[in-house]
Amino acid sequence: MDYLMLVGRFEPIPEGFEAALKLRSVQGKLFEMQTAAALERMLESARSEGVFIKVISGYRSQEHQQMLWEKDISMLMAQGAGYKEAVKEVGRTLALPGFSEHHTGLAADLGTPGDDDVSYTFTRSIQAKWLECNAHKYGFILRYPRLKEHITGIDFEPWHYRYVGVESAVMIRKSGICLEEFLDFYQDKYLFITNRE
Numbered sequence: 463m464d465y466l467m468l469v470g471r472f473e474p475i476p477e478g479f480e481a482a483l484k485l486r487s488v489q490g491k492l493f494e495m496q497t498a499a500a501l502e503r504m505l506e507s508a509r510s511e512g513v514f515i516k517v518i519s520g521y522r523s524q525e526h527q528q529m530l531w532e533k534d535i536s537m538l539m540a541q542g543a544g545y546k547e548a549v550k551e552v553g554r555t556l557a558l559p560g561f562s563e564h565h566t567g568l569a570a571d572l573g574t575p576g577d578d579d580v581s582y583t584f585t586r587s588i589q590a591k592w593l594e595c596n597a598h599k600y601g602f603i604l605r606y607p608r609l610k611e612h613i614t615g616i617d618f619e620p621w622h623y624r625y626v627g628v629e630s631a632v633m634i635r636k637s638g639i640c641l642e643e644f645l646d647f648y649q650d651k652y653l654f655i656t657n658r659e
Contacts, residue, residue, distance in 0.1 A: 463494060465601075465627045467566060468645060471557060471615030475565045480523065483567050491520030494567035497625040501570060504600035513592045518580055518621065519571035522564035531559060554617045563605065568625045570602075585620035597623055598631040603641065610640040 469475050486498040493501060501517070508515050522530075534556055538548035556562075563569035571580050574587050584590050597603065605624040606616045626634065626641065634644050 469563050474560045489517040491517045493520045497568050500601045514575050515589045516573045518573045521567040524559045527559040527562050570623050571621045580621040598635040601628040601631045603631050603634050613642050
């Protein structure tokens with residue numbers, strides 16, 4: 463498994479990837495096997511410190527992503543937005559089918575115990591603060607940080623964490639960069655490390 467694979471607004475999921483993906487459940491959501499194990503360790507560590515983190519979303523098939531895409535566009539159009547306007551607005555935080563990290567099983571949307579869906583209010587929660595300080599220790603990065611929107615193509619998402627492996631996550635956090643920058647600057651030097659995990 464390539465834990466540094468880039469899937470996003472400008473990079474589709476590789477052809478046939480999902481067919482070979484092995485998944486395991488964490489809080490009723492599916493994740494790639496090693497990602498699931500790391501996520502369980504992270505959630506248990508948070509829980510041992512009195513911080514309860516809810517898993518809101520994990521793996522999504524392309525069909526499920528298509529349904530979410532169409533639903534959100536339809537909802538905005540019902541509120542009076544034109545099609546192009548709705549597509550632009552939805553695309554700020556929801557990837558096109560085939561271009562979502564959720565297809566990889568490496569991404570988790572996280573929240574507070576009372577959350578039913580993701581929310582920007584999560585950024586002020588004790589859960590978000592705990593993740594900011596600790597997620598890298600378990601191989602997770604905040605995938606779409608503030609002030610990196612021009613690079614990632616996605617608005618700041620305080621709930622969206624991505625598994626990249628511990629050594630890469632530590633380097634990304636320490637450097638204050640996003641995954642795209644890490645791959646541009648450090649991939650040749652650190653790729654061998656993450657592929658060993």
